[in-house]
Amino acid sequence: MNEIAAVLGDEARWRIVGWLAERPRSVGELVELTGLRQPQTTKHLQALARAGVVSVAPLGQKRVYALEAEPLREFGLEIGELVRKAEAQAGERDVLARYQAALDAETAAAVRERWADGREFSFERLVPAPPDVVWRYWVEPEKLATWWAPPSLAVVEVVLDPRPHGDAVLEFRDAEGRYRSEGHVQEATENERLVFDLAVLGDASYTAEYDLELDEVPEGTRLRLGLRITDTTVEAAPAIAGIETGWGQVLDNLTETIKGAQR
Template sequence: MDEIAAALGDGARWRIVELLAERPRSVGELAELTGLRQPQTTKHLQTLARAGLVTVFPLGQRRVYALEAGPLTGLERALRLLVETVEANADERDVVERYRAAIDAETAVAERDRWADGRAFTFDRTLAAPREVVWRHWVEADLLGSWLAPPSMTITECALEPRPGGRAVLDYRDPEGRHYRSAGKVGAATEPEHLAFDLAVLDESGAVSFTGRYDLTLDPVRDGTRLRLGLTITDTSVEAVPYIAGIGTGWGQVLDNLAARIGGTTTKEAQS
């Protein structure tokens, strides 16, 4: 399939294929119709032949080339599958488009430091697991690391030590190798129902871009556990725009990860 795609990726060869789709033609005829010299046309036909797209018929002193439909049919199936995959995952593109729009909107108002201080978010989930299980997925590093990173990100260190003054750390890297670090402390922990902690997002120099103050409550319900996560922003710098813009989408994605691991239902996100 790679060889077929490469062969068809040249404009001149694509024109030759279009002409051969009408009927078999000789090198001379193809050269005349494409405006190419005959040696160029022959090289293009050889490339198409190696990919199985054309067959040559020696007819006395002439060589006539015909197009093979089979490889094109295979390519058609591959492209159809590709289109279906794109359509099935259209929401992933929507996430990127919403994030880009959010960055533009935040940039328009981020004229000075502290511009987003006091902004608050809430996230609600009903998870199909007892709250002791949900609690463990927040405070045990291996379990926390299994769901906390957004798609395409890789966690390199994470910790929420469930005691006042305990470490709160979230480090991860993107596919390009850029590292992102957040650090803070746990303010309160009552197992298995309440966890409060701060996380300051740090830039490359270690300066604070913004601080998130998180308040997690886990309440037992008939179908499992109701998770409620409150987040309030403070210490905002102008450079925090892409982080602030991604909060709603990012936490939605990681809570999707958590729900996928332990079971979950509806999501609700509010901002004030």
């Protein structure tokens, strides 16, 4: 497949393939159609033949080339699969577009330290499981690690010790590096409420104060998460811009992870 992709990437060869799709043609015909010299046309045909895209038959003094449909059919299936995957990721492209718009806005606003202090966000999800199950996915490290990361990041360490002054730690990694936050639990009422803070370490720092509430409903648990920003640095603009889309993805991860475990 790689060889076919490479050989069809040349404009002259692509045009030759188009003409051969109409009918087999001799080298002389193709020389006239391409407007190239015969040695150049022959080299293109030989490259197509090596890739299996065309076959050649000597007819007397002529060499006639014909297009081979099967390799192109297989190549077309591969391209079709790529298209299918790309179309399936339309939501991810929308997320990127929203993040870019948010990043542009936040970068323009980040003209001084503490520029985003007091900014608040709120999220809500209906999770098809009782509050005690959802609670465990917040306070048990092995469960937390299964969902608390957007697609581009992996969890390295995560702790939410559900008692006042308990440790709160979150560390991600991606291809560019690691990103660590540390804080403490302020309030914990089992299966009902968890209040904690996390301060992002490094130059692009800010502190996020979280207020998680779990309410039992007939469908399972209504999860509400409030988030308030303090201590923002100018360099934190990219992180602040990603809060809305990032937490939306993370809470979707949580919901789908619990759904899968309940089956």
